Amino acid sequence: MNLVVFLPLFVPFFTGIIGLLLWGKPQAQRVVSLLGGIGLTLVGANLLLTVIQQGIQVTYIGDWVAPFGITLVADLLSAIMVFVAGMMTLSTVIYAIVTLDAPRERNGFHVLLHFMLFGVIGAFLTGDIFNLFVWYEVMLISSFVLLVMGGERAQLEGGIKYVTLNLIASALFLSAVGILYGVVGTLNMAHLAILVPQVEQQGLITTLAILFLFAFGIKSALFPVFFWLPASYHTPPIAVTVIFSALLTKVGIYSLIRVFTLIFTTDTAFTHTVLLIIAALTMILGVLGAVAQFEMRRLLSFHIISQIGYLLMGLALFTPLSLAATVFFLVHVIFAKSALFLVGGIIHHMTGTYDLKKLGGFYRVSPVLSVLFFIPAMSLAGIPPLSGFWAKYALVRAGLENNQPWIVAAALGVSILTMFSMTKIWAEAFLKEADDGKLRENVPALQSIPAALRLPMLAPIIVLAVLMVVMGVAAEPFFALSLQTAEQLLSRTEYVQAVLGVQL
Amino acid sequence: METLLAIVIGVLYAAGLYLMMRRSIVKLVLGLGLIGHAANLLIFVTGRVQRGSSAVIPPDQTVLVAPFPDPVPQALILTAIVIGFGTQAFALVLLKRAYQAVKTDDMDAMNTTDR
Numbered sequence: 001m002n003l004v005v006f007l008p009l010f011v012p013f014f015t016g017i018i019g020l021l022l023w024g025k026p027q028a029q030r031v032v033s034l035l036g037g038i039g040l041t042l043v044g045a046n047l048l049l050t051v052i053q054q055g056i057q058v059t060y061i062g063d064w065v066a067p068f069g070i071t072l073v074a075d076l077l078s079a080i081m082v083f084v085a086g087m088m089t090l091s092t093v094i095y096a097i098v099t100l101d102a103p104r105e106r107n108g109f110h111v112l113l114h115f116m117l118f119g120v121i122g123a124f125l126t127g128d129i130f131n132l133f134v135w136y137e138v139m140l141i142s143s144f145v146l147l148v149m150g151g152e153r154a155q156l157e158g159g160i161k162y163v164t165l166n167l168i169a170s171a172l173f174l175s176a177v178g179i180l181y182g183v184v185g186t187l188n189m190a191h192l193a194i195l196v197p198q199v200e201q202q203g204l205i206t207t208l209a210i211l212f213l214f215a216f217g218i219k220s221a222l223f224p225v226f227f228w229l230p231a232s233y234h235t236p237p238i239a240v241t242v243i244f245s246a247l248l249t250k251v252g253i254y255s256l257i258r259v260f261t262l263i264f265t266t267d268t269a270f271t272h273t274v275l276l277i278i279a280a281l282t283m284i285l286g287v288l289g290a291v292a293q294f295e296m297r298r299l300l301s302f303h304i305i306s307q308i309g310y311l312l313m314g315l316a317l318f319t320p321l322s323l324a325a326t327v328f329f330l331v332h333v334i335f336a337k338s339a340l341f342l343v344g345g346i347i348h349h350m351t352g353t354y355d356l357k358k359l360g361g362f363y364r365v366s367p368v369l370s371v372l373f374f375i376p377a378m379s380l381a382g383i384p385p386l387s388g389f390w391a392k393y394a395l396v397r398a399g400l401e402n403n404q405p406w407i408v409a410a411a412l413g414v415s416i417l418t419m420f421s422m423t424k425i426w427a428e429a430f431l432k433e434a435d436d437g438k439l440r441e442n443v444p445a446l447q448s449i450p451a452a453l454r455l456p457m458l459a460p461i462i463v464l465a466v467l468m469v470v471m472g473v474a475a476e477p478f479f480a481l482s483l484q485t486a487e488q489l490l491s492r493t494e495y496v497q498a499v500l501g502v503q504l
Numbered sequence: 505m506e507t508l509l510a511i512v513i514g515v516l517y518a519a520g521l522y523l524m525m526r527r528s529i530v531k532l533v534l535g536l537g538l539i540g541h542a543a544n545l546l547i548f549v550t551g552r553v554q555r556g557s558s559a560v561i562p563p564d565q566t567v568l569v570a571p572f573p574d575p576v577p578q579a580l581i582l583t584a585i586v587i588g589f590g591t592q593a594f595a596l597v598l599l600k601r602a603y604q605a606v607k608t609d610d611m612d613a614m615n616t617t618d619r
Contacts, residue, residue: 130580130583133584134583134587137587137590137591140591141590141591141594144591144594144598145594148598148601151601151605152605153605153606153616154616154617156598156601156602156605156606157602157606157614157615157616157617158617159598159602160529160532160598160599160602160611160614161617163591163594163595163598164524164532164536164595167536167539167540167591167595168524168536168539170591171536171539171540171542171543172543174540174543174544174547174584175542175543175546175547177547177580178543178546178547178550178577178580179546179550181547181550181576181577181580182549182550182551182577187576230618231617231618232617234617235617
């Protein structure tokens, strides 16, 4: 058994179990949770370094050799996602320790967080499509509880929509896996990559591809099935929203990238055109929803949808450059979105509201907070020299090289609207003073937060902001890694060779 | 047998979707259950329905004797049933709590988070 691949699964599981044993001792749970977050980041970094140096890592659970047993596979994409997931867990744990209310913490927030991560990491690492379904359910059942924990009316109402849509998606995913097994006769993804092109009824494979697209589309909030996201993501406390926005829809996108680069590549003229159209509609409708909002969390929730459109655009164009852009964008958007939600959380902590109409004056009172908002906001809009610029530049270039000017036009237009809604937050919450032209009174400064809480609240945002600047200023090594990831995804031979030991 | 099961599965999907489109949250959870059953039966059929034989090697043989049903889908269903049981139990409790908080079982009244 290859421990390097197995440890990222084991750490959150073990942390969750220890957390359960320490039930009713929130202090001890905090320590365990923090150690778990640090541990996951470290084993994630270890996995990424190993995969970069030694190529794809594979381990067979119970030594049942593929395709008969369950395989864990860590290629570059999986390893990058596992590492980023570890970093986001650590950020969330630190932020939750200082901001989360005592009842939620006592009722097992930390335990559920790590069990959810267990599912997320499992989904990133599995090499078996039915096993992917199981990891999805591990992730979902924990996220259900995290979402409605606290039992406020809005949470329960949002929870019903989230739970219902996700259960429908799971049922469709399960049906699709069943039919795929009936047609092809294997569940191992590398084996599927070999056998799917040999199937005689290619029409059935295309139908299955669309069924998978629909199931994963619900989970990653694509047009036209994204309505559960803005109805539910703004209801829980910000620590929960941050980890949801950072990882859950991204697991959906990860799965789409996996199945549409590894398995369903026989009829790209049809499937990837469908993906491209959906990508355009997702980004446009997401940003239009955001422009209309005045509640910060809801505004940012709609932006999650719009950014998912960009990620899908890179997959749909299906060239090395566009897939590299998607990988780069994936990491960038996880950082940017989380930082923005965290800043929103700090503003709520100080003022008790997310309503942009009631906020104002933070630029004068808290320049530090303003900078920490400005960097991720501009990065999300795609302003150089921040990370978002390179992600969008590569996508636009890939679109032009592929002779798809309309998707480039859509992407650039959506960028302008993203800029518009980010400047709206900037103008309303940071620049705006009182209506009668006088300076706004009673704007709380960062100093109003006790010093012991201030640093842990700001630390994750500072780290994320620095990373965004570094990814922008020194984009070369990050983009080279993304390009390598994209080539690995597109060629598929390395993946199949690593899992099955045969040539594609 | 396959034809009959195909019809049953189709009816289950249709009935589940129909129930979910009603306004009552009780019908919503029943619909979710039916769709889950439909998916499980669908996997069962993909293993080829075979009467009177099982995927067990007879004592006097060294390999399986055809025809036999594929055991893998049945293992998959077993997993899926257990998972479905867990998620549906959670959904039921969630709906009860929502009913207590909102004081109605009408989905159309649960729209405060959409505005």
